[in-house]
Amino acid sequence: FERTLGHIAWCLPAQDVIAHGWFGPAPHHPLLAERAGDFVLLMKDNWGLLQMVNDEKRPPLLGNHGGLSAAEMQVPLIVCGG
Numbered sequence: 001f002e003r004t005l006g007h008i009a010w011c012l013p014a015q016d017v018i019a020h021g022w023f024g025p026a027p028h029h030p031l032l033a034e035r036a037g038d039f040v041l042l043m044k045d046n047w048g049l050l051q052m053v054n055d056e057k058r059p060p061l062l063g064n065h066g067g068l069s070a071a072e073m074q075v076p077l078i079v080c081g082g
Helices: 014-019 032-036
Strands: 009-013 039-043
Touching: 009 014, 014 032, 014 039
Parallel strands: none
Antiparallel strands: 009 039
């Protein structure tokens, strides 16, 4: 990973990311660790990964869910009760 993508992302053990609160404070959903997998990629700066199929046109992305840029980290959350 370091040789190929280390310049654009950090690769961290998922348990460390969970323990440091990157997925929010405890208590966590019982399936969080399983769903996070073994490692989590945290993209640096304004990098992102996008999988394209064949000659598919690249979508105009204004942001990416979970980005670490200042703009991404300040996306408002609206919760509706009911």
